[in-house]
Amino acid sequence: MFKIQTLNNISVAGLERLPRDRYEIASEIANPDAILVRSADMHGMAIPPSVKAIGRAGAGTNNIPVAEMTRRGVVVFNTPGANANAVKELVLTGMLMAARNIPQALEFVKSLTGDDESIHEAVESGKKRFVGFELPGRTLGVVGLGAIGVRVANAALALGMRVIGYDPTITVERAWQLSSEVKQALSLDDLLVRSDFVSLHVPLTAETRAMIGGARLKTLRKGTTLLNFARQEIVDEEMLLEALETGRLLVYCCDFPSSRLKGHPQVIALPHLGASTKEAEENCAVMVADQVRAYLEDGNVTNSVNFPEIVLPRGEGYRLAIVNSNVPNMVGQISTDLGKVGLNILDMLNRSRGDIAVTLIDIDRPCPDEVLDQIRAIDGVLSVRQLD
Ligand SMILES: NC(=O)C1=CN([C@@H]2O[C@H](COP(=O)(O)OP(=O)(O)OC[C@H]3O[C@@H](n4cnc5c(N)ncnc54)[C@H](O)[C@@H]3O)[C@@H](O)[C@H]2O)C=CC1
Numbered sequence: 001m002f003k004i005q006t007l008n009n010i011s012v013a014g015l016e017r018l019p020r021d022r023y024e025i026a027s028e029i030a031n032p033d034a035i036l037v038r039s040a041d042m043h044g045m046a047i048p049p050s051v052k053a054i055g056r057a058g059a060g061t062n063n064i065p066v067a068e069m070t071r072r073g074v075v076v077f078n079t080p081g082a083n084a085n086a087v088k089e090l091v092l093t094g095m096l097m098a099a100r101n102i103p104q105a106l107e108f109v110k111s112l113t114g115d116d117e118s119i120h121e122a123v124e125s126g127k128k129r130f131v132g133f134e135l136p137g138r139t140l141g142v143v144g145l146g147a148i149g150v151r152v153a154n155a156a157l158a159l160g161m162r163v164i165g166y167d168p169t170i171t172v173e174r175a176w177q178l179s180s181e182v183k184q185a186l187s188l189d190d191l192l193v194r195s196d197f198v199s200l201h202v203p204l205t206a207e208t209r210a211m212i213g214g215a216r217l218k219t220l221r222k223g224t225t226l227l228n229f230a231r232q233e234i235v236d237e238e239m240l241l242e243a244l245e246t247g248r249l250l251v252y253c254c255d256f257p258s259s260r261l262k263g264h265p266q267v268i269a270l271p272h273l274g275a276s277t278k279e280a281e282e283n284c285a286v287m288v289a290d291q292v293r294a295y296l297e298d299g300n301v302t303n304s305v306n307f308p309e310i311v312l313p314r315g316e317g318y319r320l321a322i323v324n325s326n327v328p329n330m331v332g333q334i335s336t337d338l339g340k341v342g343l344n345i346l347d348m349l350n351r352s353r354g355d356i357a358v359t360l361i362d363i364d365r366p367c368p369d370e371v372l373d374q375i376r377a378i379d380g381v382l383s384v385r386q387l388d
């Protein structure tokens with residue numbers, strides 16, 4: 001029986017992928033084998049030694065102590081692209097809301113009093129305060145051309161916008177998906193000076209923290225709209241407020257309200273709704289549940305942010321799933337231990353990524369406990385599991 005702890009609400013569609021006769025799932029559970037999480041902050045949380053895998057039903061893993069998990073030999077998964085369409089739709093909503101002054105217009109309508117005739121009169125005389133502009137011909141700068149950025153860029157082109165993008169580490173897969181009409185910005189600074197709208201789609205890392213700071217905000221075209229559906233910390237809030245004050249920034253549309261942003265007249269702040277659609281929640285939950293299950297039951301790894309991709313189809317026999325440091329002679333030492341007791345290796349795969357390696361070994365009969373312990377004692381071996 002595998003035990004799964006959920007730190008956030010994970011869609012039932014995903015939990016159903018973990019059969020009840022093999023999986024016990026609860027928000028409070030002792031010695032879990034895996035943790036499923038969305039945005040709960042796991043930094044500072046005591047993650048029990050029983051945990052072998054953490055599955056993020058979503059994209060960002062900045063809420064997970066990934067480096068520490070790697071040192072411990074714990075795999076961390078996310079679900080690339082599974083919520084990207086939901087975020088794209090909200091970014092488009094944000095752009096249109098900003099361009100057409102929708103938040104102010106809604107406030108105005110809510111404030112109307114009197115009978116239908118007086119409401120009608122107030123509407124017709126008041127609407128001139130909310131005259132907006134249209135998107136065709138305006139330039140959108142997309143920072144980060146991953147699953148979300150590519151979708152936002154392509155959708156903005158379809159709305160008639162000019163689109164420029166910046167991503168020095170774009171993957172080949174995303175480059176293929178990106179319309180050739182999206183022009184490449186030479187640098188982030190180049191993108192900022194050329195855009196009417198700027199939309200951020202980078203992960204929060206040491207490099208991207210406060211990436212949009214005072215100096216950069218000063219280079220924006222007067223009247224720019226900045227959209228941040230990535231992470232709050234990517235924009236320096238103090239400097240942002242100053243840019244709104246000077247009018248260099250017209251609107252800041254984000255998914256991350258704060259005490260200073262929430263009532264600001266030039267801020268459209270949503271309550272972290274980017275991935276909150278039924279479809280995205282289901283996509284993420286199904287994907288992460290399948291990935292965690294494949295790891296727990298077969299040792300296979302797909303869509304990990306810290307482990308190598310490794311998939312060895314299950315055949316005959318018993319499987320050892322070993323996580324080890326990526327140093328010489330690990331496989332040699334492991335196979336020597338198996339050979340000493342006459343265990344025959346039927347199939348084997350070893351993959352590495354950075355400092356970590358995963359070794360999957362199929363053997364003809366069960367490995368005795370004392371041999372498993374010998375393998376565990378090899379310097380550099382982080383975990384050994386026998387899977388039946
Ligand atoms: N508001 C919400 O509910 C959601 C927010 N997000 C946020 O959006 C981020 C992006 O999500 P995805 O597109 O799915 O991730 P992704 O991993 O597919 O794309 C991120 C892209 O950013 C690029 N990048 C990294 N550092 C960069 C830099 N310094 N400058 C320019 N580009 C850089 C990478 O090369 C990659 O192509 C997530 O990490 C998360 O923080 C994601 C989903 C929902």
Ligand SMILES: O=C(O)C(=O)COP(=O)(O)O
Nearest residue numbers: 038039058059060275276
């Ligand atoms: O996937 C992401 O990175 C998100 O920010 C979505 O967060 P959530 O799963 O809605 O708490």
